[in-house]
Amino acid sequence: DGGITQSPKYLFRKEGQNVTLSCEQNLNHDAMYWYRQDPGQGLRLIYYSQIVNDFQKGDIAEGYSVSREKKESFPLTVTSAQKNPTAFYLCASSIGRAAYEQYFGPGTRLTVT
Amino acid sequence: KQEVTQIPAALSVPEGENLVLNCSFTDSAIYNLQWFRQDPGKGLTSLLLIQSSQREQTSGRLNASLDKSSGRSTLYIAASQPGDSATYLCAVQAGTALIFGKGTTLSVSS
Numbered sequence: 001d002g003g004i005t006q007s008p009k010y011l012f013r014k015e016g017q018n019v020t021l022s023c024e025q026n027l028n029h030d031a032m033y034w035y036r037q038d039p040g041q042g043l044r045l046i047y048y049s050q051i052v053n054d055f056q057k058g059d060i061a062e063g064y065s066v067s068r069e070k071k072e073s074f075p076l077t078v079t080s081a082q083k084n085p086t087a088f089y090l091c092a093s094s095i096g097r098a099a100y101e102q103y104f105g106p107g108t109r110l111t112v113t
Numbered sequence: 114k115q116e117v118t119q120i121p122a123a124l125s126v127p128e129g130e131n132l133v134l135n136c137s138f139t140d141s142a143i144y145n146l147q148w149f150r151q152d153p154g155k156g157l158t159s160l161l162l163i164q165s166s167q168r169e170q171t172s173g174r175l176n177a178s179l180d181k182s183s184g185r186s187t188l189y190i191a192a193s194q195p196g197d198s199a200t201y202l203c204a205v206q207a208g209t210a211l212i213f214g215k216g217t218t219l220s221v222s223s
Contacts, residue, residue, distance in 0.1 A: 006156075033210055042117065042202070042213035050209070058210060090156055097209050098144055104157040 003027065004105035006091050011110045013085075021076045021108045023091035031097045032074035036060060037088040037107075046089075049074055050097040078110065085112045115140045115207050119214035126193055127222055134188040134217045136203030141181045147211065148177050148188050149202040157202065161188070193221045 004025045013019045025032065031050050035043040045058030049068040063082025068074055074093075078085045090107045094100040116139045126132055136146070145164045149157040161170045161177040163186070169178040176189040190197060200218045204211040 031209070040215065042215045043204075043211070044213075045210040048210055056209070088154075092157075098206065101145075101147065101159060101162045102206075102211060103159060104149075106156040107154075109154070 004091060004093055004103060006089075006105040006108050008108060009106065011108055013110070013112050015112055016080045017112075018080060019078050019085075019110065019112075021078070021089055021091075021110070023074045023076065023105060025072055025074075025091075025093045025103075025105075027093055027103065028071070029093035029095055029103075030071070031094045031100070032068070033092040033094075033102065034058075034064075034066065034074070034076045035090045035092065037090060043090065046076065048097075078112075085110060115143075115205060115212045117203060117205055117212050117214040119201075119203055119217050121217060122215065123218045123220075125220045125222065128193060128195060130193050130221075131189070131191050132193055132219070134190070134201050134203075134219070136186040136188070136214055138184045138186075138205045138212075140207060141184055142207055143181065144206045146177075146179055146186050147204045147206070148175075148186075149204065151200045151202060151216070153200075160201075190219075193219075195221050195223045197221050 033048040034046040047066045049055040065077045091105040092102045148160045163179040174191040200216045202216045204213045
């Protein structure tokens, strides 16, 4: 089955620790995205990548980092510099960078205490 | 700056009703508009994509319209079922990424 996988589904960390969220796609899509979802708010863009070894900051990139070493993988690291890391994180991909339908993974719920 | 608004925030209807969800956006310069469904604790499922040159798209009991000039889209759900209960999100694409509304939470009772 083609699609986007995110792991783990639930993640718990202590404050001050870095944590990496996994996102893998087998759709052969060039573009990949990370969004954050908080209760009562719409999804907000953290980072996006249009091609391997290239990525751009979104609206709320502070405290996060990404890498794109392979076309199918786009991991997100939540660093200790992120003030409010507890949230639902969603990964998405699309064929190209604009005007194409985006497909989403199942999400990772991160809780930091 | 593009802003997307969805009204109402929540909606409860009995099974079988036809219903309309509304989405408005402030900047008409968009590539496309997508409607998504999200079940509690789950990811987003794409329902319909309307390109900027299109007026509407249909899939089964769902019909989405787009009026770029007025900055509005509607999602029409015919003959609603309890399985339609979920949060429906509208998003517009003007640049690389999507700009989302906060969603409408639909509850369909049997």
